[in-house]
Amino acid sequence: MPKISNKGSNMPESPIRKLVPYAEEAQKQGKNIYYLNIGQPDIKTPQVALDAIKHQNLETIAYSRSEGSESYRMKIADYYKRNAINVNHKDILVTTGGSEALLFAFGSIMDEGDEIIIPEPFYANYNGFSNASGVNVVPVISKIEDNFALPPIEEFEKLITPKTKAILICNPGNPTGYLYSKEEIKKLAAIVKKHDLFLIADEVYREFVYDGEEHYSILQEPGLEDYAIVIDSVSKRYSMCGARIGYLVSKNEAVIKTALKFAQARLSPPTLAQIASEAALDTPQSYFDDVKDEYVKRRNTLISGLEKIEGVKVAKPNGAFYCIAELPVKNSDDFAKWLLESFDYNNDTVMVAPAAGFYSTSGVGLNQIRIAYVLNEASLKMAVKILEEALKVYKD
Numbered sequence: 476m477p478k479i480s481n482k483g484s485n486m487p488e489s490p491i492r493k494l495v496p497y498a499e500e501a502q503k504q505g506k507n508i509y510y511l512n513i514g515q516p517d518i519k520t521p522q523v524a525l526d527a528i529k530h531q532n533l534e535t536i537a538y539s540r541s542e543g544s545e546s547y548r549m550k551i552a553d554y555y556k557r558n559a560i561n562v563n564h565k566d567i568l569v570t571t572g573g574s575e576a577l578l579f580a581f582g583s584i585m586d587e588g589d590e591i592i593i594p595e596p597f598y599a600n601y602n603g604f605s606n607a608s609g610v611n612v613v614p615v616i617s618k619i620e621d622n623f624a625l626p627p628i629e630e631f632e633k634l635i636t637p638k639t640k641a642i643l644i645c646n647p648g649n650p651t652g653y654l655y656s657k658e659e660i661k662k663l664a665a666i667v668k669k670h671d672l673f674l675i676a677d678e679v680y681r682e683f684v685y686d687g688e689e690h691y692s693i694l695q696e697p698g699l700e701d702y703a704i705v706i707d708s709v710s711k712r713y714s715m716c717g718a719r720i721g722y723l724v725s726k727n728e729a730v731i732k733t734a735l736k737f738a739q740a741r742l743s744p745p746t747l748a749q750i751a752s753e754a755a756l757d758t759p760q761s762y763f764d765d766v767k768d769e770y771v772k773r774r775n776t777l778i779s780g781l782e783k784i785e786g787v788k789v790a791k792p793n794g795a796f797y798c799i800a801e802l803p804v805k806n807s808d809d810f811a812k813w814l815l816e817s818f819d820y821n822n823d824t825v826m827v828a829p830a831a832g833f834y835s836t837s838g839v840g841l842n843q844i845r846i847a848y849v850l851n852e853a854s855l856k857m858a859v860k861i862l863e864e865a866l867k868v869y870k871d
């Protein structure tokens with residue numbers, strides 16, 4: 476039989492989706508599952524975006540321009556300006572989700588065997604994108620004890636080799652909910668300039684920032700124009716995960732020019748979804764205020780519930796809608812499977828994402844899980860109760 480590539484064999488499974496067959500089986504058995512494993516918000520998509528799809532009268536759903544429609548890119552630039560980020564539509568390339576923006580960024584700045592430094596735990600698919608691009612992830616560990624703050628800058632410097640091409644951060648972070656301070660961004664800016672590296676910031680959760688804190692984008696940092704690449708997406712901002720629209724933003728012309736060649740090879744981002752995403756830019760501020768209030772309530776309910784469970788440690792997130800919880804178990808992979816296969820509390824159970832897949836260092840995070848607080852408060856309370864009851868009877 477012809478052989479599968481090493482790249483294909485080495486492609487990691489998504490820790491978020493790999494337990495789906497167990498969940499399907501549990502559902503077949505009639506169990507009710509609280510899904511805390513995936514960042515699929517239950518929030519309604521803004522009405523303006525839904526209306527734009529309903530009322531469009533295209534006769535042909537044609538390709539769009541490879542870089543995305545000009546009217547959409549102009550409106551995205553206005554959105555950034557409203558957020559104190561001074562970019563032009565020429566600095567923006569529309570992609571098929573933030574996922575494709577990450578792939579284009581990796582492809583544009585790194586070759587096989589190059590290295591990228593990423594604070595871990597990190598969004599699990601960075602492992603997959605790195606593998607697909609032949610790039611080696613060099614992790615720098617951030618710890619639950621420090622609330623997942625950026626490790627000291629010397630830790631980054633120790634890891635830089637002639638093969639290092641970039642540092643990648645997620646701000647605010649999935650899976651940690653960590654929000655980088657302006658000072659931390661300034662430290663990273665100094666290091667990438669000193670060592671001539673790119674700084675990629677995945678800012679898809681920019682709007683989800685709590686407790687009166689402010690998000691500081693790498694595109695706001697003076698002097699970083701040639702180094703900064705931002706990954707962005709409509710998926711979470713407007714609860715439009717299925718639209719598959721994102722963008723890559725950089726003031727570095729060569730980066731955009733190169734990414735455009737990748738974009739031309741895949742022809743076009745989705746046309747209909749760009750229409751909906753362009754309309755979404757007219758979403759009233761009240762929508763975001765309501766969504767933010769809702770997430771703050773959910774976060775508080777979840778964190779205070781988890782803190783009360785004996786043996787559970789959790790870092791309080793300042794942004795996004797995830798948290799990492801450390802459990803009194805040896806292997807959270809086994810625990811997560813057991814929750815679906817062998818446990819129920821009044822016929823209910825929960826699905827969580829084992830956190831080891833959010834680390835590239837093997838053996839780290841084995842007793843941690845990632846929880847997405849994308850369910851309403853009542854469901855979250857119930858989910859925490861189920862976890863508490865499960866931990867009482869679980870045997871490693």
Ligand SMILES: Cc1ncc(COP(=O)(O)O)c(C=O)c1O
Pocket residue numbers: 514571572573574575598645649677679707708709710716719720721
């Ligand atoms: C940190 C982060 N970056 C990028 C993505 C990719 O999102 P999309 O491709 O839907 O824009 C996600 C999705 O969950 C994410 O959490």
